[in-house]
Amino acid sequence: MYKRLPRIILVGVGRFGVHHERVLKQFHKVGKIDLVGIITKSQGPRLTTNLLKSVDAVDIVTPASTHYRLVKKCLPYCHVFVEKPLALNSKQAKELLSLAKRYNHSLVVGHIYRFHPVTLKLKSLIKNVNPKTCEVTGRFISPVETWRGEDPAFEKLHFFDVVDFLWGEKPDIVWTRGTNKIKKINLRYPNGVLANFVLGWQDEIKERIFTVQSKNKIFDCDFQTGSIIIREGCRHKTVLCSMKPDPLERELEVFRQFLTGQTVIVPKAEVGLKIIQIAERATLKAKKLSRPKIAVIGGGIFGLTVALHLKNIAEVTVFEREAQIMQGASKGNQYRHHMGYHYPRSRETISEIKLATSDFEKFYHQSIIRSFPAYYAIAKKGSLTLPKEFMKVCDEMSLPYEREYPPSEFLNADTVGLSLKTPEAVLDYDYLVRDIKSRLVENKQIKIKLKTEVVGASLSEDGQKILTIKSDNRRYKDSFDFVLNTTYVDHNNFCSWLGFKERNLEFRLKEIAIIRLSKTLPRTAVMIMDGPFATLVPLGNSDLYTFGDAPLSIHKIGRGHRDLLKLKKVLNKTKSHWPEMKKRCREWFPFLETAEYVNSMFVILPIEKNSLKDDARPTEVTDHSFGCFSVLSGKIITAVSVARKIKTMIQ
Structure with missing residues (x-):
């Protein structure tokens, strides 16, 4: 643009303006620019038309509320x-973009993190990474x-x-929740990138911190x-x-090069807009919901x-x-x-159980049976945990215990190296069902939709969750502010929909x-x-028992959606392994000789493959973003x- 030194005016030397002043004075000193003047509220020349006509560019570093007025005043005469931000809203930004085009002057926005060495290095590191595999957090x-009251x-x-x-x-999609000081913002991009940011002021x-997680690598960036x-x-x-040089020096040097006609890329008004x-979408969608609509699947x-637990703060549909x-x-x-x-090989699981016990027992105490x-x-032989280790x-x-064997009818002591008597209780399933039903009757604000299946889900552009629901051979859609998936077996289906x-x-x-065992045996x-x-x-409290045989209880194992569909088809047609269980386990359990088989329960259980090595069963609560959550667990005690x-x- 100019072969001579660019003539520049700086407007504003406040919190960040002083740094612009430092860099521009340094450029002036070494002969890179001609810093014509510095304008503040109380000092320097007035920003007159004649002054603007005499310079090549104005550097505006004032409060955001003044950007629109000052840029509009300068654009007819210079670059x-x-x-950032270019203006307070997109309407103002569009007008400034039109003015820049009308007067053939460049409008460059100070998005400084583009010039941060961490950003520049990160871009080179991920250039061959498929964005569809990327999740960004920051x-x-x-x-x-x-x-200072900013959004x-x-x-x-x-x-x-x-x-x-x-x-x-x-x-494509922006969803926000939070307060006036701090917001959690979720964004999904057309190329598949999912971004989750926490922005604001706290303590x-x-x-x-900015992290990119791809399929095989994680890039943890610390801009500080x-x-x-x-x-x-x-x-x-x-x-x-x-x-x-620091990011601001890099940024203003690129702007200087741009003014002198060098081929460089600067973030112009289109980027600022x-x-x-x-930001507008993130702000507009952050409205506080007095009673949000929440869908619980399962x-x-x-x-x-x-x-x-949500009944007092939301409209809940199950x-x-x-x-x-x-x-x-x-x-x-x-x-x-x-x-x-x-779970002797997973101290993490034991710790989680201990932490969850008090909450569960306060909420469902009458469903616990401790009478045996x-x-x-x-x-x-064959144990993955030795007696001393246990x-x-x-x-x-x-974990309390006494070294003691049960009655001989229950256990062949010659087959084990250790037996501990413990106070571990059981839950009365029938009572638990009656208890929950009575609570639901008392809480009419919870809607229970039985024989109703969620068969699909999508996100609207403002992050609303649109569920496709099947009931009585008809399908319909409904939107929710939050969705919680608690169907373990369909965990990945839920994820794939969204x-x-x-x-x-x-x-x-x-x-x-x-x-059923002999009535003469103690429970x-x-x-x-x-x-x-x-x-x-x-x-x-019945006279029945549940019996599980670790290898023979597992009839089939599947991996992936197709296998899951096959398992669902045969679930209610599966033939019991009871005869084989009884034969295999008699060496440990003498009572099996006279045990009476009643029936069997069949269920499909998902297991995290990474947990197989230590048999860990932590309860997994996943915040997927956009107000969508999933629970994956194997232990009822953590429910509360x-x-x-x-x-x-x-909340």
């Missing part, structure tokens, strides 16, 4: 560099004492621009330290980015417990495909009131036999650990703590 947080989506919009710089996309925190940690499996390496439009113990509540995995199990003995002992034994875990995790990351699940068609629970063994647990957690997340 303009203005700090936290742009400042100390609350620095808040987080406008004041902290840097990460919107970083995504635009990396991929050049405008989001004394200052964070500038100028570092990128690249993680790949168990390996990682740190890349340190030079902060000299795009970022404002994203009428089992987790779905119903969550519904009961969708259950069966004719009754508490079916599926909530019914097809042995109803242990877990204390942790069952539960014995945990370690087999002499006792060590119990001691370290404060474009969320699926889990690496293995599906097991499992049998739990129901048997007793016996579990042989830890491997291909078996368990016996009293069934509520999960419900409280989800309520907190939604």
Whole structure:
């Protein structure tokens, strides 16, 4: 544009303007520009027409509320560099863009993070990464004492621009929740990128963290330290980015080069408008919902417990495909009131159980049966946990026990190396169902839709969840503010509908036999650990027991959606393995000689494949973004703590 030194005026030397002043004075000193003047409210020349005609560009670093007026005044006469945001709204930004085109002057917006060395390095690192596999998270947080009433989506919009710089996309979907000081913003882009940002002011925190997670690598970027940690499996390496020159120096140097006619790329008004439009959508959709509409998919113990906890803050609808509540995995199990003995190779699972116990017992205390002992034994052969290791875990995790064997009818003591008597209780399933039904009757604001299946879901451009619902051979759609999926077996279906990351699940068609023992035997629970063994647990207050044989209870194993469909088709046609179970387990359990087979429960259970090595069963609560949550768990005892957690997340 100009072969001579560009003549520039700086307008504003406030909080950030002083840094522009520093850089421009440095450029002036070394002969890169001619800094004609510095204008503030109280000092410097007035921004007159004659002055504007005498310069090549104006650098505007004033409060955002003044940008529109000042840019509009300058554009007819010279080029303009203005700090972000370009204007307070897209209407103003569009007008400024039109003015720039009319007067053939360039309008450049100061999106400084495009020039940060971390951003530049990250772009080179991910250039060959498929964006469809990328999930972006970021936290742009400042100390609350620095808040001046600005909206987080406008004041902290840097990460919107970083995504635009990396991929050049405008989001299809924007969804926001939060407060006037801090917002959580979810965005989905046409190329498949999913971005989740937390922006605003909180406590004394200052964070500038931006992470890109691809299929095989994670790039953890810290803009404060100028570092990128690249993680790949168990390996990682740190890349340190030079902060000299600093981002502002880089940015203003590129603008200077642009003014002198060099071929460089600058973020012009089109970019500024795009970022404002994203910020507007994030701001407009952050309206506070007095009573949001919440859909709960699945009428089992987790779905119903969550519904009961949300009833006072939301309009809750529970969708259950069966004719009754508490079916599926909530019914097809042995109803242990877990204390942790069952997971000797996963201290994480034991800790979670211990933390969840108090909440569950306060909420469902009358459903707990403690009228008989539960014995945990370690087999002499084939156990993955040795007797000493099992006792060590119990001691370290404060799990009470006595070294004692059950009556000889229940266990052949010669086959085990250790037997511990424990106070682990069971749940009365029938009472639990009656209890929940009575609570639902009392809480009319919870709508229960039985024989109603959610068969699809999508997101609108403002992040509303549109569910496709099947009932009585008809299909219809309904929209919700939040959706909670508690159907374990359909976890990945839910994720695929909405474009969320699926889990690496293995599906097991499992049998739990129901048997009757001699009335002369005392009610007793016996579990042989830890491997291909078996368990016996009293069934509520009845004279029946549930019986599980670790290898023979598993009829089929599937992986993926097609296998799951096949398992569903054969679920109710599966023939019991009881004769084989009885024959295989007689060496441990003498009572099997006279046990009477009653029937069996069959259920499809998903297992996280990564958990198979240590048999961990942590409850997984996933915040997918856009107000969508999933629960994946194998332990009823965590239902109440999960419900409280989800309520907190939604509030």
